[in-house]
Amino acid sequence: MRQAPATIRDVAREAAVSVASVSRAMNGHSSVHPDTRARVMAAAQSLGYVPHAGARSLSLSRSHAIGVVLPDLHGEFFSEIVRGMDREVTARGYHLLLSNMHADAELAAQAVRSMRGRVDGLIVMAPQLDAAGLDDALPRDVPAVLVNSHHGEGRAAFRIDNAAGIAASVAHLVGAGRRRLVHVAGPSGNIDAEERRQGFLSAMARLVPDYEPVVIEGDFHEESGLAAVATLEGLPVAYDGIVAANDMMALGVLSALRMQGVAVPDAVAVTGFDDIPLARYLGLTTVRAPLAEMGARAVARLVDALEGGALDREARIIATELVIRSTSPAAGQA
Amino acid sequence: MRQAPATIRDVAREAAVSVASVSRAMNGHSSVHPDTRARVMAAAQSLGYVPHAGARSLSLSRSHAIGVVLPDLHGEFFSEIVRGMDREVTARGYHLLLSNMHADAELAAQAVRSMRGRVDGLIVMAPQLDAAGLDDALPRDVPAVLVNSHHGEGRAAFRIDNAAGIAASVAHLVGAGRRRLVHVAGPSGNIDAEERRQGFLSAMARLVPDYEPVVIEGDFHEESGLAAVATLEGLPVAYDGIVAANDMMALGVLSALRMQGVAVPDAVAVTGFDDIPLARYLGLTTVRAPLAEMGARAVARLVDALEGGALDREARIIATELVIRSTSPAAGQA
DNA sequence: CTGTTAGCGCCTTCAA
DNA sequence: TTGAAGGCGCTAACAG
Numbered sequence: 225m226r227q228a229p230a231t232i233r234d235v236a237r238e239a240a241v242s243v244a245s246v247s248r249a250m251n252g253h254s255s256v257h258p259d260t261r262a263r264v265m266a267a268a269q270s271l272g273y274v275p276h277a278g279a280r281s282l283s284l285s286r287s288h289a290i291g292v293v294l295p296d297l298h299g300e301f302f303s304e305i306v307r308g309m310d311r312e313v314t315a316r317g318y319h320l321l322l323s324n325m326h327a328d329a330e331l332a333a334q335a336v337r338s339m340r341g342r343v344d345g346l347i348v349m350a351p352q353l354d355a356a357g358l359d360d361a362l363p364r365d366v367p368a369v370l371v372n373s374h375h376g377e378g379r380a381a382f383r384i385d386n387a388a389g390i391a392a393s394v395a396h397l398v399g400a401g402r403r404r405l406v407h408v409a410g411p412s413g414n415i416d417a418e419e420r421r422q423g424f425l426s427a428m429a430r431l432v433p434d435y436e437p438v439v440i441e442g443d444f445h446e447e448s449g450l451a452a453v454a455t456l457e458g459l460p461v462a463y464d465g466i467v468a469a470n471d472m473m474a475l476g477v478l479s480a481l482r483m484q485g486v487a488v489p490d491a492v493a494v495t496g497f498d499d500i501p502l503a504r505y506l507g508l509t510t511v512r513a514p515l516a517e518m519g520a521r522a523v524a525r526l527v528d529a530l531e532g533g534a535l536d537r538e539a540r541i542i543a544t545e546l547v548i549r550s551t552s553p554a555a556g557q558a
Numbered sequence: 559m560r561q562a563p564a565t566i567r568d569v570a571r572e573a574a575v576s577v578a579s580v581s582r583a584m585n586g587h588s589s590v591h592p593d594t595r596a597r598v599m600a601a602a603q604s605l606g607y608v609p610h611a612g613a614r615s616l617s618l619s620r621s622h623a624i625g626v627v628l629p630d631l632h633g634e635f636f637s638e639i640v641r642g643m644d645r646e647v648t649a650r651g652y653h654l655l656l657s658n659m660h661a662d663a664e665l666a667a668q669a670v671r672s673m674r675g676r677v678d679g680l681i682v683m684a685p686q687l688d689a690a691g692l693d694d695a696l697p698r699d700v701p702a703v704l705v706n707s708h709h710g711e712g713r714a715a716f717r718i719d720n721a722a723g724i725a726a727s728v729a730h731l732v733g734a735g736r737r738r739l740v741h742v743a744g745p746s747g748n749i750d751a752e753e754r755r756q757g758f759l760s761a762m763a764r765l766v767p768d769y770e771p772v773v774i775e776g777d778f779h780e781e782s783g784l785a786a787v788a789t790l791e792g793l794p795v796a797y798d799g800i801v802a803a804n805d806m807m808a809l810g811v812l813s814a815l816r817m818q819g820v821a822v823p824d825a826v827a828v829t830g831f832d833d834i835p836l837a838r839y840l841g842l843t844t845v846r847a848p849l850a851e852m853g854a855r856a857v858a859r860l861v862d863a864l865e866g867g868a869l870d871r872e873a874r875i876i877a878t879e880l881v882i883r884s885t886s887p888a889a890g891q892a
Numbered sequence: 893c894t895g896t897t898a899g900c901g902c903c904t905t906c907a908a
Numbered sequence: 909t910t911g912a913a914g915g916c917g918c919t920a921a922c923a924g
Binding site for chain 3: 582589590594613618619675
Binding site for chain 2: 919
């Protein structure tokens with residue numbers, strides 16, 4: 225049988241003082257007589273007293289926890305962001321409360337609601353929810369920062385500069401003489417996928433205006449990279465470069481190309497996005513985003529707002545970096 | 559200015575009933591008149607009322623949250639386990655509260671304490687803490703299940719069958735005619751590392767009794783795999799197989815071997831442990847453990863105990879699977 | 893079926 | 909400096 229944990233009252237009795245004094249002593253208030261404090265600490269020690277965080281939050285209206293809503297921990301992408309958040313949150317003395325949220329807007333809203341009264345603030349990653357759905361899923365009374373999500377105006381947010389990242393890839397390939405580029409896109413509805421697609425299209429329009437670029441649909445998974453190459457086979461298009469919307473699909477593309485005996489990068493260059501660990505190993509040219517840092521910054525901004533004052537409602541753009549490796553020509557890079 | 563969220567009292571007033579009725583209605587108790595329930599629901603709806611989970615837990619002495627204490631989200635290993643936990647916890651209607659814990663025993667205890675009153679149970683992953691330190695870091699009044707940790711008797715636990723996994727690797731290599739095997743070990747103090755080291759030693763003692771196997775110290779990171787090969791160069795030992803304590807080090811070993819022009823697996827076979835995504839891509843022979851499943855099972859066991867009754871205090875062993883790929887001879891496998 | 897009343901464990905005025 | 913008392917928001921007896 226587990227014995228009931230000591231409460232502040234037990235400590236008060238043991239130290240022969242009031243609960244108020246125990247509270248003050250435990251929380252390091254100044255107006256406590258040294259002797260009293262000592263007695264309290266001794267009593268707490270001997271009883272193995274640990275303050276009840278739940279009761280404390282209720283009383284203070286502060287939980288020192290921040291909720292994280294995300295689609296799925298699968299893959300490097302989100303776990304890397306969460307890692308950064310975790311680091312920062314630990315440094316700040318807060319906790320992270322995780323909550324999965326599937327694509328459905330109603331389920332998302334429910335996930336958010338289930339956190340009311342548990343957290344002081346929210347970090348939401350909902351790449352597949354539209355701005356409207358997001359907006360009425362978010363509670364009005366809890367500060368929230370959006371990460372990699374569709375967001376209307378007036379919301380604190382962080383986002384990767386997808387367009388610039390893809391544009392850098394395109395510029396790199398075009399600079400190396402490639403012009404007939406095709407894009408393997410991510411799932412429609414996903415904000416990153418859409419920005420990357422748009423980024424590709426406008427970069428092409430700018431850099432290779434006389435060419436009509438091809439876009440093949442994918443879903444961010446490796447198989448769709450393989451499938452994309454198969455699809456291309458059936459099309460009457462020649463191409464000398466493939467810009468995939470993420471690394472996993474780029475890997476699929478590479479496998480397919482290798483199986484067909486296509487030389488990379490001589491015949492066809494390939495680029496990805498994310499710079500997952502595999503990319504480095506396989507020498508994939510890709511776009512890197514400082515994911516962990518973005519997570520840390522999101523937490524920092526939220527906690528600052530929680531402790532300081534207001535949360536400025538604006539979107540912060542996270543710059544990316546083109547990492548040129550062996551799946552693209554080592555030409556005179558930008 | 560954010561307006562204060564509605565409380566149960568606001569709903570009661572709006573619906574012209576008592577708070578008790580609101581509580582009963584919201585929680586689906588049977589003894590509530592349909593009309594009353596309808597009025598309550600309508601009022602809650604119009605006020606946008608969402609129950610305050612914190613207050614609820616205090617009153618029920620149940621938070622429906624489980625705390626997860628782990629070293630670091632870095633790498634596939636833990637994030638994969640957490641992914642499994644997250645899946646299960648969502649299905650069960652619980653939440654996951656994350657907490658980092660560094661190697662230091664005192665900090666670990668502190669991390670655990672900070673969760674008191676926030677969670678109903680604990681899942682602790684502390685591969686680098688010894689049984690004693692672990693034992694007095696864990697609170698007496700909260701059920702806990704240990705995952706991949708040193709554990710004394712009488713503790714609910716899950717652990718990967720490290721010894722059997724390594725033994726399978728050794729048997730595989732020996733079966734292919736390799737006898738002069740060296741082990742690149744993980745950091746001492748780490749439970750997985752130690753079990754793998756011991757597993758290697760005893761498998762060798764059993765299968766190649768007339769040979770004195772070499773063990774090189776490593777730290778689970780890739781660089782130490784590279785360093786291990788360098789160390790071997792300086793030693794007067796011939797070897798035809800390297801059994802690394804994890805995949806990252808095995809990758810380091812592979813790089814070093816490649817740089818030296820050593821043929822793999824013809825001259826030297828290499829095996830790892832964990833089966834991270836990279837392993838598949840690089841064709842590394844390795845030992846796979848169902849990490850996500852282990853995480854899910856840990857949650858399931860804990861929640862069952864929380865809802866049902868007692869937590870049986872015993873260690874569950876998770877079986878591993880040898881995955882033979884191209885860094886080891888495709889001999890007549892076991 | 894419904895309202896009243898105590899808490900859950902802690903913090904914080906308000907007096908002394 | 910200290911103690912008494914009220915309240916954070918909700919649930920669970922206990923009466924009606």
